Amino acid sequence: MFTLRHVLPIMQQIQHAIRQMIMISQQEMEGLLKDCYSKTVKPKEFLSKQEQISNEIFFICKGITRSTIVDQSGVEHTIHFSLENQFVADYSSFMLKTPALNSIEAIEETEVIVMPRSAIEWGYAHLQQGDRMGRLIAEYYFIYFDNRLKNQYVFTPVQRYENISRVFPNIHNRVPQHMIASYLGISPVHLSRLKKLI
Amino acid sequence: MFTLRHVLPIMQQIQHAIRQMIMISQQEMEGLLKDCYSKTVKPKEFLSKQEQISNEIFFICKGITRSTIVDQSGVEHTIHFSLENQFVADYSSFMLKTPALNSIEAIEETEVIVMPRSAIEWGYAHLQQGDRMGRLIAEYYFIYFDNRLKNQYVFTPVQRYENISRVFPNIHNRVPQHMIASYLGISPVHLSRLKKLI
DNA sequence: TTCGTTCGTTAACATTTGTTTAGATTAATC
């Protein structure tokens, strides 16, 4: 049987990400990560599915995922891409303990650290800076969403396309174009058309 | 000169809102609110303007505001409405201390409590549950934004219009229709056209 | 009151975007 000491090296990346947010002792870190484990999913496999309550937060060590939501007509929309060194979850479902509206699906082969609810709650209760960590995560995502929403109002589809390409230059090699179109809120045919005009 | 004891009655509403989020002693409450003050703005007057760093959070006691953002072509978009008993600010600007992209403008005569940055920072540093309050506020807005973004993907303009009318039935008596159109991301002429079809 | 402004509706027309279908290319699977 492995002890925590043996498992930790795999956890280096997530530890680094956590230490960028808060001051945390080695002892606290071990407590926080004791229920966490790593998991690998293949392309098109799901990390979590809609209609189930999200009881896990994922930290992406390697790979890329997309979060999808299905509308009343059954059409699937890509609402986020998530990359290496980012946390991903349906946070609304996690926080409210309501059924998730999102699914999270791997695009490439993806390796994640799974943080179960028990680990997060242990953190809030026992970490000196637990609530601070929660606040910073929430604020980080708040800023991200605020930005996304403003973009929707202020930029045209072409501008949004150029913005992604700038922020995430490699995206065209890693995700199919029809998913980018879905993310932009336009049809794949139309994105192809717009590209011709640039 | 008024002491805090005299000022507090005006502050009842905001105290109630704060107590719904965290446990807070009367002494802590007085510390938190000691730099806060009330302010009344007339319709079309601004609580805060774009390009300035937001150093205040507003609590709306009475009235209604809209948050606006201007695109590259100079067109103004309404991105939020905020009502009684809600906090409003350009939180991204407040948190990052960067120039605001939003302006906040009163639609009706509006009375707010102004919470300066000093009050918020005092709260984070001295309140027993300061970070918890920060986390809950950030999480609350996170959920709000998450929802807004999903709505953009999943609902048509007509559905979004019906959703507002349901969530905020009185909106048509309180805000001009062209602002609602702007909020929905469509032209005022088109909203008028869509209404005919319902 | 009177005058000017803001607001909502309507119609006509222009532009953008979606849909369908087809074909060609590449990637994945057996």
Added chain:
DNA sequence: GATTAATCTAAACAAATGTTAACGAACGAA
């Protein structure tokens, strides 16, 4: 390697949305 599936592009047409202009009603300021 052969076959199937996935992906992107293209064209033609349909639907949705924007723009402009005109008009009248409601509202506010002088």
